[in-house]
Amino acid sequence: MQRLLTSFFCLALIPTLGLCANPTLPYRSVTQARLEAPEPDNWLMYRRTYDSQGYSPLATINTRNVRQLVPLWSFSTGVEEAHQAPPLVNDGMMFITTPRNQILALDARTGDLQWRYQRQLPDDLFQLHPTNRGVALYEDRVYLATVDAFLVALDARTGEVLWEKPVENYLDGYYMTLAPLVVNGRVMVGTSGGELGVRGFIQAFDAKTGDALWKTYTVPAPGEPGSETWPGDTGKHGGVPVWVTGSYDPATQLSYWGTGNAGPWMGDARTGDNLYATSVIAVDVNTGAIRSHHQYHWNDSWDWDEVAAPLLIDIQRNGRTLKSLIHEGRNGYLWMLERTSKGIGFVEAQAYVKQNVFTRLDPLTGRPEYDPQHKPRIGQRTEFCPSIWGGKDWPPSAYSPQTGYLYIPANENLCSALAGEPAKYRAGEPYIGLPVANIEVFPTPEGKDHIGELQAWDLAAGKKVWTKTFKSHNWGPVLATAGGLVFSGGTNDRYFRAFDAHTGDVLWQQRTNSGVVGVPTSYAIDGQQYIAVQSGWGVDAQRKQEFLDKAYGTKTQVPQGGVLWVFGLPPATPAP
Amino acid sequence: MVKPPDSDRRAALVGLASALTLCALRPPAARAAGPGQPAPDDALALPSWDERPRVVTPEDLVLNAPPLVVYPSDLTGKTVRERSRLNQILILRLSVDQLDAATRRCAADGIVAYAGTCTHAGCSVSEWDATARQFLCPCHASRFDPARAGAWIAGPAARPLPALPLKIQHGRLLVAGVFRGKIGAKSA
Numbered sequence: 001m002q003r004l005l006t007s008f009f010c011l012a013l014i015p016t017l018g019l020c021a022n023p024t025l026p027y028r029s030v031t032q033a034r035l036e037a038p039e040p041d042n043w044l045m046y047r048r049t050y051d052s053q054g055y056s057p058l059a060t061i062n063t064r065n066v067r068q069l070v071p072l073w074s075f076s077t078g079v080e081e082a083h084q085a086p087p088l089v090n091d092g093m094m095f096i097t098t099p100r101n102q103i104l105a106l107d108a109r110t111g112d113l114q115w116r117y118q119r120q121l122p123d124d125l126f127q128l129h130p131t132n133r134g135v136a137l138y139e140d141r142v143y144l145a146t147v148d149a150f151l152v153a154l155d156a157r158t159g160e161v162l163w164e165k166p167v168e169n170y171l172d173g174y175y176m177t178l179a180p181l182v183v184n185g186r187v188m189v190g191t192s193g194g195e196l197g198v199r200g201f202i203q204a205f206d207a208k209t210g211d212a213l214w215k216t217y218t219v220p221a222p223g224e225p226g227s228e229t230w231p232g233d234t235g236k237h238g239g240v241p242v243w244v245t246g247s248y249d250p251a252t253q254l255s256y257w258g259t260g261n262a263g264p265w266m267g268d269a270r271t272g273d274n275l276y277a278t279s280v281i282a283v284d285v286n287t288g289a290i291r292s293h294h295q296y297h298w299n300d301s302w303d304w305d306e307v308a309a310p311l312l313i314d315i316q317r318n319g320r321t322l323k324s325l326i327h328e329g330r331n332g333y334l335w336m337l338e339r340t341s342k343g344i345g346f347v348e349a350q351a352y353v354k355q356n357v358f359t360r361l362d363p364l365t366g367r368p369e370y371d372p373q374h375k376p377r378i379g380q381r382t383e384f385c386p387s388i389w390g391g392k393d394w395p396p397s398a399y400s401p402q403t404g405y406l407y408i409p410a411n412e413n414l415c416s417a418l419a420g421e422p423a424k425y426r427a428g429e430p431y432i433g434l435p436v437a438n439i440e441v442f443p444t445p446e447g448k449d450h451i452g453e454l455q456a457w458d459l460a461a462g463k464k465v466w467t468k469t470f471k472s473h474n475w476g477p478v479l480a481t482a483g484g485l486v487f488s489g490g491t492n493d494r495y496f497r498a499f500d501a502h503t504g505d506v507l508w509q510q511r512t513n514s515g516v517v518g519v520p521t522s523y524a525i526d527g528q529q530y531i532a533v534q535s536g537w538g539v540d541a542q543r544k545q546e547f548l549d550k551a552y553g554t555k556t557q558v559p560q561g562g563v564l565w566v567f568g569l570p571p572a573t574p575a576p
Numbered sequence: 577m578v579k580p581p582d583s584d585r586r587a588a589l590v591g592l593a594s595a596l597t598l599c600a601l602r603p604p605a606a607r608a609a610g611p612g613q614p615a616p617d618d619a620l621a622l623p624s625w626d627e628r629p630r631v632v633t634p635e636d637l638v639l640n641a642p643p644l645v646v647y648p649s650d651l652t653g654k655t656v657r658e659r660s661r662l663n664q665i666l667i668l669r670l671s672v673d674q675l676d677a678a679t680r681r682c683a684a685d686g687i688v689a690y691a692g693t694c695t696h697a698g699c700s701v702s703e704w705d706a707t708a709r710q711f712l713c714p715c716h717a718s719r720f721d722p723a724r725a726g727a728w729i730a731g732p733a734a735r736p737l738p739a740l741p742l743k744i745q746h747g748r749l750l751v752a753g754v755f756r757g758k759i760g761a762k763s764a
Contacts, residue, residue, distance in 0.1 A: 123760050124661045127697035128715050171661075426625060428661070435703050436714050542732065543716060 023114045025107060027157045028091045030137040032184055036250050041524040043089045044137055046179040047396060048521065050248040051312035054398035055480045056522035060529035061569060062483030066498045066508045069567045072530070073111035077104065077562035083536025084394075084477070085134035085179070086519035087564065093156070094523075096534060097132040097179075098562050101146045105159060108532075109525050111566065115159030121148050125170060126428055128195055131539050133244070133394075134179035134519070136187065138207050145176035145189045151205055153187075163210040167191070173198050173428045179245045181255060183285045186213060190242025194260040194305065197237035197431035202246075202257060202283060214288030218242060218259050218276050226275035234270040237425050239263030240277045244307040244394050247325075249339065254282045254291060256312070256325060260305035264433035266420035267301035268377045274299055278306045280325060280337070282344060292343030297331050297368050301376045302357070302416070303388040303432075304330040310337065311399050311406070315459050326459065328352060328397055328408045330390025334457065335366070348462065352455060353391035353412045354444075357384050376418040378433070385415035387441045389544055393475070395490065396519060400480035403501050405465060407478045407486050408455040413447035414473070416440055441547035451548070452491055454478070456504060466504040473548065475541040479520040479531070487531055489516020492545055492558050496520075496533055496565070513563045517541050528568060536562030612657045613759070614648035614740055618751040620667060620689070621649035623658040634749050637669035637687050642704040643711070643722075644668065645692055648751065662759045664692035665740060666701060666711060670723055674709075678725045682756075684742040684749065690726045691740065691759050694718055696733035698761040711737060725756075 030044055038044045040057040047054045061069065077083065081099035087108075088095045094108035101119035106112065125148055136143040141162060144152045148170040153162045167189060168174035173196025181188045186204040194200065200218035205211065218240040220226040222233075230238060239262045246257035262270060262277040279295040296306050310325035315336075325337040325344065332355035336347040346366035351358075357375065358368040376382040389411065397408045417440040423433030443451060452474030456466045476490020480501060489496040489512070496516045498508040515537030522531050537558040545556055614620075619631045622644065631653040632646055643666040647658040657663050667689045675683055682688065690711070694701050699715035710729060711720040718731030726737035738757030743750050 124693075124698065125761070126661070126699050126715075127761065128699060130697050429700055429702065430714050436712055436717055437703075437705070538732075539716075546717060546731075 023157050025093050025114060026091075027093055027140060029139050030090060031139070035138075035182065042091065043086065043521040043523050045088065045181075046086060046134055046136075046245040046519070050250065052247040052309050052396065053311055053313065053401070053480075054396055054478060055400055057482045058522050058524050058529045059482040060524065060527070061481065061485065061531065063485060063500055063507060065569060066483070066485055068569055069498065069508050069510075069531070070570055071510065072566050072568045074566065075104065075106060075111050075564040077102065077534070077536065077564065079536070079562050080538065080560040081536070082131040082538035082541065083518050083534035083562035084131050085534060086521045087532040087534070088135060088137060089521065089523035089532075090137055092525050094532070095135050095137070095142060096564055097134050097144065098536070099130045099132060099538070101132055101144060103135060103142065103144060103154070103159070105156075108523060108530070117154060117159050117161070119146055119152070122170070126173070126196070129175075129177055129192060129539055131177050133177055136180035136182045138182040138185070138187070141207065143180045143182065143187050145178055145180050147175045147177065149174045149176055149191070151180070151187065151189055151210065153210060165205060165210040165212070167203060171428050176243070178243050181245050181248065182207060183248055183255065186285055188246065188255065188285070190257065192241050192243040194239035194241035194263055195430055195432050196428060197239070197263060197425050198241060199236065199238060200240035200242055200260065202242050202288070204285070204288060216283060216288040216290060218281070220275065229273040229275045231271055237263065237431060238270065238274065238277070240274075241305070242307065244309055246283070247309045247312050248285065249312055252339070253285050255285050256310050257281055257283060258307040258309050258327065260307050261300040261303055264423035264431055265301060265303055265418065266376060266378050266433050267299035268420075269423060269433060270299070272299060278304060278331075280306070280310050280327060280344065294337055294344040294346065294366070296327070296329050296333070296335060302331070302384055302418075304390050306330055308392070308394055308396060311397065312339070313399055313459065317460060322347065324459070326399070326406060328392045328410070330393060331355065331357070332386045332391035333358070334408070336459070336462075350462075352408060352457070352464070353386050353410055355385060355391070376420055378420040378422060381417055381419040383415060383417040385444070386411065387414040387416040388418070388439065389414075389441070389540065393540065395475055395477040395517070398478040398480040398486065400486070400501055402482055402484065404458055404460055405456040405501065406459055407480055408457065409474045409476045409478055409488060409490055410453040410455050411451055411473050412453050413444045413449070414451055415442060415444060417442070441544065442551050443548065454486070454488060454499065454504065456501075468499060468504040468506070473541075473544055475515070475517045477517070477519040479522060481522055487520045487533070489518075489533065489535065491515070492556050494535070494558065496535065510565070510567070512565060514560060515541060515558045531567040532564065534562055534564050536560065612648070612660055612663055613755065614663065614665065614751045616751055616753060618648040619651050619653065620646040620665060620749060620751065621653045621656045623647050623656060629653070629656070632667065632749055634685060634687060634744055634747070637667065639669050639671060639686070640709070641668065642706060645702070651748070661700065662693055664700060666690045666692045666737075668722060670709070674723045676724045679723055679739070682725070682739050682741045684744045684752070687742055687749065688722050689740040689742050690720070690722060690737040691755055693760045694733055695728075695735040695737060696731065696761065701737065
C-alpha cells in the first residue's frame with residue numbers, strides 16, 4: 001500500500017521533481033572512452049556512435065530468424081504528437097523522451113518504470129514543433145534540451161534534477177528539440193526557431209556545472225567572415241537553426257552539424273549566399289570555432305533545411321580511404337564530401353529523387369546553379385520539386401559497414417509551390433513571409449504509384465542498388481544491424497518493418513498503435529538482443545498527410561498517442 | 577417515419593451539451609479572468625506595435641473585414657495588457673444573421689471576439705481565410721468558425737477557440753464577460 005501511495009504521489013502530484021523513482025538498477029558511468037567505443041550491447045547516444053551511422057553490431061536477430069520477432073513488452077507514454085526519440089540503453093537502463101519534454105527511465109529488460117520526469121512548460125509557449133529527439137548520457141547524468149529553451153541535467157539513477165540552465169528566451173521564438181551531443185565533458189545543443197525569426201546557434205555547457213562555455217552563431221555578426229553574404233541587417237533574424245544532433249570525429253576533435261534554411265523563406269528578401277545556412281559546419285568542440293564549412297545550396301528559397309548531420313564513413317575509392325561526410329539533402333541530392341587537413345572538400349553529388357531546381361553543379365566546389373523558373377520569390381507563385389519537406393527531412397539514414405550500403409528514407413513524386421510575400425518581424429511570431437494559403441504540396445502523376453521509398457546506395461560504387469516503395473509518404477528513421485537487417489517504419493499504415501539489408505525484401509512487419517516516426521535502436525542484455533522503437537505520429541508527418549489527403553480527396557486516419565515497443569525473439573527460440 | 581426509441585433523448589442530450597457551451601450562459605463559478613486576462617468592462621485596444629495603437633470602437637470594425645488583433649485595455653488605451661500572448665484577442669464584425677444563436681448572444685451588433693491563441697499547440701491564430709470566413713492557424717492549419725462560437729472545423733486542435741462576450745455601452749465597445757474556456761494548448 002505504501003508503495004502504491006508513493007507511486008500515486010509521484011506520478012500525479014509532483015511529476016516535475018523527477019522523484020517518481022523506484023530505481024532498482026545499478027548504473028555504470030558513461031565515460032568519454034565508452035562514448036567513443038560503445039559496447040555492442042549498448043546504445044549510448046542519438047545514433048549510437050559519433051559517426052552517426054545508426055548501426056548496431058548485434059546479430060542475434062538476423063535474416064534467418066527475424067520472422068519470429070514478437071513484441072516482448074510495451075509502454076504507453078500518455079502523450080500525443082510526434083514521438084521521435086531513440087530509446088538509449090546503458091547496461092539495461094533505458095531512457096526515452098516524448099513530446100512535452102517527458103523522460104521515462106525504464107528497465108530495458110522488463111519495462112518496469114525506474115523514474116519519470118515531466119517538465120512543466122509555460123502556458124504561453126508557441127509550439128510549432130511539439131516534439132523531442134532524445135537525451136544525452138554522460139557520467140551519471142542525463143541531459144535534456146527543452147522546448148522552452150532550457151538545458152536540464154538529471155541524475156541518471158533517480159531522475160533528480162541537478163541543474164537547469166536557460167539557453168535562450170522562448171518568447172523570442174527559441175526552442176530546442178534535438179538530443180544534446182556530449183564530448184569531453186561539454187554538452188552541446190542547437191536551437192530551433194527558423195520559422196520564428198531566431199538567429200541560430202550551437203552552444204556548449206560544462207557537463208558537471210552547467211556553466212556556459214562557448215556559443216557559436218550560425219549567422220555571422222556584422223564584420224565577421226560570412227557577414228557579407230547577408231544584405232543590411234537581414235542576418236539579425238536570419239534563422240539558420242540547428243535542430244538535429246551533430247556528428248563528431250575524435251581524431252580531429254571537430255563536430256559536424258547540419259544547418260537549417262535562412263529566414264524569411266524567400267531568398268530575394270536577403271540576396272546573397274546567406275552563410276552558414278543550409279550547410280554543414282565543422283565546429284571545434286573545445287572552442288566553438290567554425291573551422292570549415294560546405295554550403296549545399298545558397299540563398300535557400302525552398303525551406304530545405306539541411307539539418308540532418310552528415311554520416312562519417314570511411315569509403316574505399318580508387319585505392320585509397322576516403323574519409324567522407326555523407327548527406328542526403330532535403331534538396332534531393334546525395335552529397336559525398338571529404339574531411340581533409342584543409343577542411344571540407346567536395347567529392348560528388350547526384351539526385352536521389354527528382355529535382356528540377358539545380359541545372360549544374362560546379363565540378364570542383366559542388367556549388368549549384370539554379371533554374372530561375374523554379375526558384376520561389378516574392379510576388380509570384382513558383383513550383384519546384386522535391387517538396388518543401390525535400391527528398392528526406394530530419395529522419396536519419398543508416399549505414400551498414402557490413403553491406404557498405406547507405407539506407408535513405410526518401411520521398412519521391414512530391415512537389416511544392418510557394419508564393420512569397422514581404423515578411424514583417426515580430427518577436428516570437430512566424431517570420432517566413434508566406435500565409436498558409438500560399439504553401440502548396442502536391443504529388444506528381446507518378447505519386448499515384450508511390451511517394452515513400454527506402455533506398456539502398458552502394459557508396460563505394462556511387463550507385464543505388466535497391467528501392468522499396470510505399471504508397472504512403474515515409475517519415476521513418478532507419479536502423480541497420482549486423483544481422484543483415486534494416487528496421488524502419490514511417491508510413492501512414494502504422495507498420496514497423498524489417499528489411500533484408502542486401503535486397504530490400506520485407507522479412508517481418510508489425511502493425512503498431514500509431515505511425516512510427518521514432519528512431520529505432522537495438523541493444524542486448526545477457527545475450528538477448530532487442531529492437532526498440534516509439535510509435536507516435538504527429539507534427540510534420542501529420543501535416544504532410546493533410547496535404548496528400550487534400551490532393552487525393554481522402555481522409556487518412558493515423559491515431560495519435562505514443563507507445564514504446566520492444567521486440568525480441570520468443571524466449572524459447574534458440575539462437576542459431 | 578419511425579424514430580429510434582432513444583432519438584429524442586439523444587437530441588435532448590445534444591441540446592444540453594450545446595447549451596452548456598453557450599456564450600451567453602453564466603460561466604461556471606470557478607472560472608474567473610486570469611491575471612491580466614480580459615474582464616468585464618475592459619476596452620479592447622490595438623497594441624503598441626500596431627501602426628495606429630488605440631482603443632477600438634465599433635466603427636473600426638467593417639463588416640466581413642479580416643479580424644483585428646487586440647488586447648484588453650483600460651478605457652483610455654493607456655494601459656494595454658499586451659505583454660502576454662495569452663491575452664491576444666481576434667475581433668471582427670459579421671452580419672448578425674450569419675451568427676448562430678450561441679454566437680449572437682455573445683456578440684455586440686455582429687461584432688465577435690475570440691482568444692487568439694490556438695487550442696492545439698499554443699500558436700497565434702494569425703491568419704484569416706476570407707473566402708470561407710474562418711480563422712486559420714499558420715502552424716498546423718487548424719480552422720475555427722467565428723460565426724459558430726469559435727467551433728473547431730479542421731486540423732489537430734479539436735477544441736473551439738474560446739469566445740469572449742462583448743457589449744456596446746454608450747457607443748463604446750467593451751468586454752462583457754470572461755473567456756469561455758481555457759486559453760491556449762490543451763496541456764502545455
